[in-house]
Amino acid sequence: MRQALTRYIIRRGLQSLFLVWIATLIGFTIYQLAPGGPLQFLDDDPKRTAADFDRLSALYGLNRPILVQYLAWLTGEDWFTILPGGAAWQSGQCRVNAERCGRGILRLDFGRSFYFKGSNVIDLIVERIPATFMLGFSSLVISVAVGIPSGIYAALHRGKLPDHIIRVTTVLVNTVPEWWIGLLLLIILGGYLRLVPLGGMETIGDGSLPDRLHHLALPAVVSAISGWISISRIMRFEMLEVLNQDYVRTARAKGLPEHLVIWRHVLRNAILPFVTGLSGIFLIFLSGSILFELVFSWPGMGRLAVIAINSRDYPVMMGLFVISSFLGIMGVLMVDILYSFVDPRVKYEL
């Protein structure tokens, strides 16, 4: 049994790594195919000449074939010299200064940013992880705290007025893009009523806990909306499914008080698939906060991604891509493994 589990984890782990690699290949190709490039900021600047453009292209190695650029990104370019004529594959910067040679993602070198003028990609990302994590985590907490009770409530009052009210509200709210709700609330609550700050993570020069919570409140609530809606729906669905089970009827038949039936038999069974999936949901929350980060000037990874995409900063885009696909794929792997612990009926096979 234990052996089977280990084998399962190893196999799934390897598969996941393969999946991450495929994702990088797809990501790299898509980014390279998008129009423009890291030097597009010079495209229509009459102060530069074609010579300036070519010089920078060669320095950054952007004049190399895409495959070579991918290889350099994956494996680094310092070893290219051992290939016959391989030095020509190195970027100009690497040839001038060996310290500027990329070492490749396989050696955990995420490279250097074009847009941020040589800053290490990993530093740029790490700098922004806490903000994204804070927003993602608090909106998850809020959506669970609101979503589960409202789902349960709707299920228990199925077909009655509260259920309808909850359903109609969720459908209504769901039809409006949340970032738009965010912008609207920001302008009403922040601009006119001045109850909340107009974006940002802290007041400049303050940064105390109450100040941070004050800044966090609106973005967390707004970005929790979609999570709250889907959690509430899932919860209602799971509850209804369990409520129809025979053992629930049995429990009722043997005269158990209704609240005990709900609490002990229905809720516990209904919530199980949900709890195990939570880690995966959390990762989705992390990746879903791009628009909210934009609306609320939240200095997280999402805003970095937007900057990188707008400026065609390939290394930063790829860095974020690798990290988020890694997180996502690992999240799912984690859910699978956890689930197999929780539910002994799950077999370790593929």
Added chain:
Amino acid sequence: MKGYRYPAHWLVVILVVCALLATQCAPPTTPPPEAQATPTAIAPATPAPTETGAPATEQAPTPTIAATLEVSQQVITQVVEESEAAKAREPQKGITVVSDEDVTTPRTKRGGEYKDVATSDAVSFHPYLTTDTASSSYQGMVYTGGLLRLDENTLQYIPNMAEKYSISEDGLTFTFHLRKGMLWSDGQPITARDFEWTYQQVINPANEFPYLSQLGFIKSYKALDDYTLEIKIDKVYCPSLGQMSGLITPLPKHVWEKLPWNDPDKNPEMNKPSVVSGPYKLVEWKRDQYAVFEANENYWYHGAPNISRYVIEIVPDQDVAYQKMKTGESDTGPITPDKLKEARQLPNITVYEWWPAAALWSYIGLNMRPGFPTHNLHVRRGLSYAIDKDLLTEEVMQGQAKRLCSVYPETSWVYNPDVPCYDYDPEKAIAEFKQAGYTFQDGKMLDQNGKQLRLKLIFGPNTSKTRELIAVTVQDYLRRIGVEADIQAMEWSTYLEALHSNEPDWDIYIGGWQATIEPHIMYTIWAEENIPQLNSVAYINKEVERLFEEAGSNCDLEFRKEKYQQIQRIIAEDAPYIFLFYNKSWSGQNKRIKGIVPTALGIGWNMEDWYIEEAPTP
């Protein structure tokens, strides 16, 4: 119980990957900057192109220009027989210019904090790597301007860090004498060695300076002693004085020479400069959140600026930034054209307005390549007549713009009012089309084969409301003379790619440039060698190129003016563009900020003299 497994986890994996892909590849929500020419060299890294789609909103106070103070007298030792303006702009041969400007009297209205908002953060404090506006304004806070600066009234170059300069008889050697007593923020003197060292780094091709070719005309750049710089050039080139004196702002050699020039890992000065020459010192910079500056007591120009602290907060949305200004959370904010009326009524805000020397202007580019209908001169002229540019200026820009008839706006010293302007006249338009072999029949413009003329019109970025409005208005006017226009709005990068394609498939596009104070820079957009990049319409006229060459190599003012005026006439006659309008600039400032004087250089030129009314005076 073999059957039960966690359902469809592969599906979940794929979904997650797809979701990630989708979020990562989401279209940019902030409009990227627009096709522009850049203004003359004032700051070392010149402002990057600005979006003309939302004109002037990004023109808010750019502290970039370390230019300051009221014009003071200059003593011109060898008076040249020229007009006032001539002395000014033209690097004369065999002259010496001395400044007796007082630069030491300290400012008296000190104190307080200015709260700025910006929609995009700087990239780096390194003055020789960046090209964006945000970075150059940050750099302008901490690094002082060049040897000379533009006078805000006459737009002429006047001594700045150099108190005296002279130009040799042959016009090829420039000698600058630095002011003595200028200090870095750590108390070390600013010397000619700093300039020379900085120049040597900048011209190293491995050092990534994007505008290296702009310095190509300099033959040598030497510090003769601590306070004398000698710059030699190959041949007489009229914009040279501005470029050589503006492109290089010194970096502190004693700090930087031990550090790698362009590696932020090993050179902390790149993103957190500790020794500076400008009006402010950097206190803290949190990327994408805020930057805090405090007055530099050692600033060479009248000492510390009046306002003691300067805070820039990053807000990614213009609406939110505007709200901040409205609520007083910030002292300024972007005002989009549609909010201008409201902003003028705000009780706490003064809206300053000016016609900038480096105005943004809009045009419709006509593809002149053979095989396109617009290859024919009469078609281009016909299209020019067909569009009511006065109405466009009035309606689209709501009075915040003026008509433009050729390459230079009225604010330029070479402006030529006497060029064909193609005032709206559908009769003339149809007549021009007839000359090109078209027939106007049943409300349709038919070509020789009896097919209706259809033109493909592109514009970008698709988020620009102004350009969208221009596009649909143009479409409407063309329909009146029986020409169908198919509009295609494009995302910024796609638009640029289409524009700069070697084999374009569009007939007309909507574009914009920023005028330059030095007229010569506009040469690049009409030169054959810049097809298809800057010269996207593929305009080829050897006469125009010859006139530009002549105007650049003979520095006599009247001579140059005449050449540029001829150029304007020829280009207007050739009608490669339908010239539309150039924009006014404006900026909203909280009423507590005093001392703001809008000029053709904007309002940022005397930022160090701004003061806060309620601030306690020491």
